[in-house]
Amino acid sequence: MNRTATGMDDAGHTTRVDGMSANTGHSDGTVGKALDVLEAVAVQDRPVRFSDLLSSGRWPKATLYRLLQTLTNQGMLHYDDETGTYAPGLRLVQLAHRAWNTTSIAPVARPYIDQLSAHLGKTVHLATLDHGQVLYLDKRNAAKPIRMFSDAGKVGPAYCTGGGKAMLAFLPEPALDAALRAQAFASYTPQTLTSATALRDELAHIRAAGLSFDREEHEPGIICIAAPIRAATGEALGAISVTTSTLQNTLEDLSTLGPDLQDTARDISAALHPWSAEPRKGADHGRHPDKCH
Amino acid sequence: MNRTATGMDDAGHTTRVDGMSANTGHSDGTVGKALDVLEAVAVQDRPVRFSDLLSSGRWPKATLYRLLQTLTNQGMLHYDDETGTYAPGLRLVQLAHRAWNTTSIAPVARPYIDQLSAHLGKTVHLATLDHGQVLYLDKRNAAKPIRMFSDAGKVGPAYCTGGGKAMLAFLPEPALDAALRAQAFASYTPQTLTSATALRDELAHIRAAGLSFDREEHEPGIICIAAPIRAATGEALGAISVTTSTLQNTLEDLSTLGPDLQDTARDISAALHPWSAEPRKGADHGRHPDKCH
DNA sequence: AAACCAGGTTCCATTAAATGAAACTCTGGA
DNA sequence: TCCAGAGTTTCATTTAATGGAACCTGGTTT
CATH class of the missing domain: 3.30.450.40 (GAF domain)
Known part of the structure; x- marks a missing residue:
């Protein structure tokens, strides 16, 4: 009964995600829940403890625990042994680099x-x-x-x-x-x-x-x-x-x-919009290699 | 039988993710698979079509389809109606901002x-x-x-x-x-x-x-x-x-x-390491408000 | 026109994974 | 020693993911 996503399937075209909401709570299955946790960690501007998240009452203990594990394994979260806290992972910085350049x-x-x-x-x-x-x-x-x-x-x-x-x-x-x-x-x-x-x-x-x-x-x-x-x-x-x-x-x-x-x-x-000049060839037109060291 | 994560549970402390691997393929359940898809989109430095991903043979058709839907709903991917392509979503840029500042x-x-x-x-x-x-x-x-x-x-x-x-x-x-x-x-x-x-x-x-x-x-x-x-x-x-x-x-x-x-x-x-000065109070020591417009 | 096809989308019985209550482990106090 | 809070694991149950196959849909070929 879920698979919300669209607001108006009869409106004609598109229908995909659009509008707002998107991450306004109620899930896209397990992945949605995991990303909710990620977001919950990220919105705090400081590392958070397991119990900080638990006390929000949004997730049962074991569920929250496993989602944090998974996200940490995946590098989406960073776990600090010293302080026992979670923070957004550096893998996000890598992914964002791609988003910035591509999207x-x-x-x-x-x-x-x-x-x-x-x-x-x-x-x-x-x-x-x-x-x-x-x-x-x-x-x-x-x-x-x-x-x-x-x-x-x-x-x-x-x-x-x-x-x-x-x-x-x-x-x-x-x-x-x-x-x-x-x-x-x-x-x-x-x-x-x-x-x-x-x-x-x-x-x-x-x-x-x-x-x-x-x-x-x-x-x-x-x-x-x-x-x-x-x-x-x-x-x-x-x-x-x-x-x-x-x-x-x-x-x-x-x-x-x-x-x-x-x-x-x-x-x-x-x-x-590089029309007029080139008839939209596959070749990209504004990209840049760049090198670091 | 899964819950891989550690390489050496008997080594003593820590045991959490560490080492390398992490995202070297074989999953953390559904979330891991979804992030694999996200990564697969991101590693291309250009928007990719559904069939580009499909032809990698890494996922069955319907599974890939639903994972892309979910990630798009969640803003982790951006779908372009014009070209029918997926690219990393701008939500990643938001999340990375937090990671950069926090982690x-x-x-x-x-x-x-x-x-x-x-x-x-x-x-x-x-x-x-x-x-x-x-x-x-x-x-x-x-x-x-x-x-x-x-x-x-x-x-x-x-x-x-x-x-x-x-x-x-x-x-x-x-x-x-x-x-x-x-x-x-x-x-x-x-x-x-x-x-x-x-x-x-x-x-x-x-x-x-x-x-x-x-x-x-x-x-x-x-x-x-x-x-x-x-x-x-x-x-x-x-x-x-x-x-x-x-x-x-x-x-x-x-x-x-x-x-x-x-x-x-x-x-x-x-x-x-602001020791010596303050005895590690809860107050943060290097952060900055900053305003945009 | 009819047949064909490629790229997407949806169905649904099967299977695998997520769930969460409860039990357990640790660590650091009273 | 006992307790309490925080984190971790177990396991029977529930729920969701799976993926083969059918199905669209718009464009090409015969």
């Missing part, structure tokens, strides 16, 4: 972001939308040129961030509807838009301008301007944004960066 | 690497050992200050890279033994050490010097110097390295950087 727009966008950040001397983010949340894929910090992989993989709310709103604004209606239902609409600051209708108004403006602003909606003193990276269909695939603080810049300052942002976003779009 | 030495080492790279004006890598392989956790490229998250998560051979050898040299014997058995000893270049005994000799020298060199052992024209990051027990937890090419520098040039590397490695070690 995301990040490898293609990277050089453009480098250039934009160098040109503007500002902090630039690249983000995409994942199940209604903003997933940061890359960051360039020009002030202090400190890279943080710690930023790739970070998630944030879509309804109150510059990048998030830029992407929502250019989502096809069915996807937008699903995404809006996934928003928490918590009021982070007095400026936060806290309803779907208020947000829809804002999205209309963004759609008209092709630019989005975060007016201290997520954090006091933090503002940002963002532009969507759009597919040929018009749909948003991602967003790039420049973030600053109200101590350093005004929203007016930021809006002068709009054209640069939009140009870069368009360049990335073009790089993502 | 690895990377967040602690980050500021030291920043400083070292800025000071030397060279490319610096941070790596750790994962199941006998070198796992790169971070990179700083000073020449062109381009960050690549693509480097975090990349893996390489331990026996013929500077960082890898630096870590092997300071592994306790049981772990070293396991790690050596996991090495492929393929001959990348004429300089590559292709046997455990040759490598053990080299490791003795590294142990004496506290420094390790890659003398074009992995790639022609690429050389590197590395220093281990050691735990209080002396065991290697990771390594930092400076990489350059024979066109730009000689091994002698690199060896002048040794003291700087070792100092930085020691600083990182110290930062990882």
Whole structure:
């Protein structure tokens, strides 16, 4: 009776996973349960003891024990003998490397972001939308040129961030509807838009301008301007944004960066769709070998 | 009869996963099989079709189908309707973010690497050992200050890279033994050490010097110097390295950087073990909030 | 048109694996 | 010595995974 997955098998095409939810609890059999445990370990930002997880009451003792064993064997979790704690495993870092390079727009966008950040001397983010949340894929910090992989993989709310709103604004209606239902609409600051209708108004403006602003909606003193990276269909695939603080810049300052942002976003779009040039040969077009030592 | 996991239950302590193998095929039940599929998708560096995986003969049709469904539902895989292909899912990027911050030495080492790279004006890598392989956790490229998250998560051979050898040299014997058995000893270049005994000799020298060199052992024209990051027990937890090419520098040039590397490695070690200062309070000592937009 | 085919998807009786209550083991206090 | 909390193992029961075969579906061949 399970095998949930689809919401509307009669709607026509697709039907696959889509929408939001996905990992909202009730399982895909054993594998789903194991990944629930993995997630439960990961959401804590520190190593957790067996009993920490057990006391959540989500799993019976023996079941939890075996799932942890399995995940540890598989390298998805790391077990520390000293402290008797579990933490996310480094195998995830390997797998994520592949996801970043294969699935995301990040490898293609990277050089453009480098250039934009160098040109503007500002902090630039690249983000995409994942199940209604903003997933940061890359960051360039020009002030202090400190890279943080710690930023790739970070998630944030879509309804109150510059990048998030830029992407929502250019989502096809069915996807937008699903995404809006996934928003928490918590009021982070007095400026936060806290309803779907208020947000829809804002999205209309963004759609008209092709630019989005975060007016201290997520954090006091933090503002940002963002532009969507759009597919040929018009749909948003991602967003790039420049973030600053109200101590350093005004929203007016930021809006002068709009054209640069939009140009870069368009360049990335073009790089993502190598039509016209080559008739979509099998050969890949933006990849890079790279070597480490 | 399964529940493999340990190799030597009578050896004494620990017994948990350790050694190598882990994901070398034959399962941890259903979860293991699902992760095998995930891995099979990830190792290809491009999206794969259902039939690509099927033709490997590793799974019966229906089984593979359902595992892919489950993994896709869970966000571990991404399914592209257009092309009918699977690729690693972005949920992995989220999970890896947690792993990087929680499990690895990377967040602690980050500021030291920043400083070292800025000071030397060279490319610096941070790596750790994962199941006998070198796992790169971070990179700083000073020449062109381009960050690549693509480097975090990349893996390489331990026996013929500077960082890898630096870590092997300071592994306790049981772990070293396991790690050596996991090495492929393929001959990348004429300089590559292709046997455990040759490598053990080299490791003795590294142990004496506290420094390790890659003398074009992995790639022609690429050389590197590395220093281990050691735990209080002396065991290697990771390594930092400076990489350059024979066109730009000689091994002698690199060896002048040794003291700087070792100092930085020691600083990182110290930062990882905040004894003396505080008597290991529950409070965390090196973490960082950080905000995105 | 009809037959064919490849790539996917679904069925269902069989089989294997996950389950979880309870019993057990350890370790470190009272 | 006894107890308690934390973690581990057992085993009869339940549940889910399995995979061979049938079945779609859209595109090609005869």
